Amino acid sequence: MKEKFYITSPIYYPSAKLTIGNCYTNIICDTIARFKKLEGKDVFYMTGTDEHGQKVFEAAKKAGKTTKQHLDDIVEDTKKLWEMLDIDYDKFIRTTDKDHIQAVKKIFNKLYENGYIYKSTYKGLYCLPCEAFWTESQLVDGKCPDCGREVKPQEEEAYFFKLSEFSDKLLKLYKENPKFLMPVSRVNEMVNNFIKPGLEDLCVTRTSVKWGIPVDFDSKHTIYVWIDALSNYLTGLGYLSEDEKTFNRYWPADVHMVGKDIVRFHAIIWPAILMALGLPLPKRIFGHGWLLLGGDKLSKSKKTDTVECTDPRILVPRYSADAVRYYLLREIPFGSDGAYSTEAFLNKFNSDLCNNFGNLVSRTFSMLKKYFNLEVPVAQQDGEDDLLKTEVMEESKKVVKYMQDFDVSKALSCVFNIFSKANAYIEKTEPFRLAKDPEKQKRLATVMRNLLECIRIGATLLYPFLPCSSTKVLNALGEKAPFSLESTNEFYGIKSESVVSLPILFPRLDVEKELEELSKI
Numbered sequence: 001m002k003e004k005f006y007i008t009s010p011i012y013y014p015s016a017k018l019t020i021g022n023c024y025t026n027i028i029c030d031t032i033a034r035f036k037k038l039e040g041k042d043v044f045y046m047t048g049t050d051e052h053g054q055k056v057f058e059a060a061k062k063a064g065k066t067t068k069q070h071l072d073d074i075v076e077d078t079k080k081l082w083e084m085l086d087i088d089y090d091k092f093i094r095t096t097d098k099d100h101i102q103a104v105k106k107i108f109n110k111l112y113e114n115g116y117i118y119k120s121t122y123k124g125l126y127c128l129p130c131e132a133f134w135t136e137s138q139l140v141d142g143k144c145p146d147c148g149r150e151v152k153p154q155e156e157e158a159y160f161f162k163l164s165e166f167s168d169k170l171l172k173l174y175k176e177n178p179k180f181l182m183p184v185s186r187v188n189e190m191v192n193n194f195i196k197p198g199l200e201d202l203c204v205t206r207t208s209v210k211w212g213i214p215v216d217f218d219s220k221h222t223i224y225v226w227i228d229a230l231s232n233y234l235t236g237l238g239y240l241s242e243d244e245k246t247f248n249r250y251w252p253a254d255v256h257m258v259g260k261d262i263v264r265f266h267a268i269i270w271p272a273i274l275m276a277l278g279l280p281l282p283k284r285i286f287g288h289g290w291l292l293l294g295g296d297k298l299s300k301s302k303k304t305d306t307v308e309c310t311d312p313r314i315l316v317p318r319y320s321a322d323a324v325r326y327y328l329l330r331e332i333p334f335g336s337d338g339a340y341s342t343e344a345f346l347n348k349f350n351s352d353l354c355n356n357f358g359n360l361v362s363r364t365f366s367m368l369k370k371y372f373n374l375e376v377p378v379a380q381q382d383g384e385d386d387l388l389k390t391e392v393m394e395e396s397k398k399v400v401k402y403m404q405d406f407d408v409s410k411a412l413s414c415v416f417n418i419f420s421k422a423n424a425y426i427e428k429t430e431p432f433r434l435a436k437d438p439e440k441q442k443r444l445a446t447v448m449r450n451l452l453e454c455i456r457i458g459a460t461l462l463y464p465f466l467p468c469s470s471t472k473v474l475n476a477l478g479e480k481a482p483f484s485l486e487s488t489n490e491f492y493g494i495k496s497e498s499v500v501s502l503p504i505l506f507p508r509l510d511v512e513k514e515l516e517e518l519s520k521i
């Protein structure tokens with residue numbers, strides 16, 4: 001039986017259409033999921049939408065729609081977006097799904113019966129846009145620490161989760177599992193900013209918010225955001241449903257991929273809830289950085305006055321899903337923040353996708369057509385090319401190593417090192433010169449075969465990152481999906497006797513012209 005791998009993205013707020021910042025999280029998840037499949041794992045990848053709460057309710061009102069209609073419209077747009085970006089998820093969960101609602105009620109009851117939930121009065125400082133209560137000490141300059149907006153004092157009867165009981169257990173968890181929360185810098189942040197100052201019990205219901213899941217035994221209360229939202233990782237697998245087969249197969253999650261703004265909820269509240277339910281904990285939580293625009297987080301609620309084109313719905317049809325995926329995966333050092341710039345996106349398209357990868361493929365295929373009529377030549381193993389082979393195999397191993405720690409940007413740069421090395425090999429061996437010398441035909445065959453193998457190995461490793469163009473290249477080489485990582489263990493692996501010509505993968509862009517046209521859209 002294959003080893004399982006369960007990966008989740010956060011479930012997105014459908015308060016407005018998703019941004020390229022949200023796409024970043026799902027592109028990383030999709031890349032990791034595809035890589036694990038390439039490794040031969042049985043992968044389950046879940047994404048979805050977080051549909052309850054005041055913010056969504058208000059957004060629908062503002063849009064002049066019923067809440068349900070507003071949600072359905074955004075969910076439709078979201079699903080189209082994932083299709084456009086080649087996000088190949090196994091399940092899309094909506095927190096308004098009937099089975100999720102049923103299971104969340106049961107989870108709440110179970111926490112109550114286990115003695116982890118009690119009724120009291122909540123007094124706090126509430127940030128409406130973030131739907132979060134804050135304590136005085138958490139405020140930054142008297143404002144919400146997440147979004148910087150005004151907070152207002154608010155009081156109400158509510159149920160509380162005994163989060164304060166979990167400080168020592170959480171400290172023990174981080175200590176015993178140094179890779180539980182990554183990058184490691186985030187552990188200190190959790191410990192110093194939240195656990196050491198003392199965890200307070202968490203308010204988990206609202207009477208003021210009507211758009212939520214009612215508490216089973218006290219229906220004037222609705223279950224407030226985090227128990228509802230975080231439970232999706234369980235309910236989406238069928239936890240507490242009539243059929244728990246999928247849950248038993250895939251839980252615990254191998255990784256919850258989240259942006260740094262929601263690490264706190266995943267690394268503190270979530271393990272505490274799971275411990276209270278008596279369930280195993282996820283193996284890893286990864287908090288990635290933000291995509292910034294003009295120094296700020298690119299977000300749904302901020303209207304930024306900018307000349308940048310950030311809408312994937314415009315970028316993908318113009319430049320391809322692979323181009324958007326490439327830029328986001330490569331340009332943001334994994335775990336840190338990275339600035340978005342349309343100009344950098346276009347320049348990267350030209351330098352990396354067109355000049356490096358695209359050019360290698362088109363040069364090699366056109367030479368193969370000219371010299372060997374697209375037949376795959378046999379290589380002489382004369383030791384002359386050992387350095388190239390060793391370097392390619394080393395880069396390939398590095399890709400696997402970086403992907404173990406989900407460092408997608410470093411892994412992707414190693415894949416591109418393979419293409420750079422193959423391009424340098426063309427410059428060094430000069431097949432166009434060899435072709436003119438009748439005595440060098442065997443050498444020419446060897447060089448061309450080696451180039452094809454570099455492309456095969458590189459394109460296989462590239463598949464999780466840029467699935468569309470790598471599939472085109474691999475198919476042209478006679479490789480059929482599902483591709484496998486194992487096939488990159490040997491340098492010589494092409495089985496097909498001939499290859500098929502390919503159209504240009506990434507046509508060169510006139511950056512000035514593109515910038516001008518984009519600014520008009």
Ligand code: MSP
Binds near residue numbers: 024025260298
């Ligand atoms: N609904 C909650 C998550 C609940 S998970 C149980 C939520 N939704 S969100 O729509 O606001 O954000 C979803 C994800 O998008 C988060 O991981 C967030 O970090 C990510 N991003 C939103 N803007 C982003 C950038 N500008 N850059 C990178 N990621 C960003 O939080």
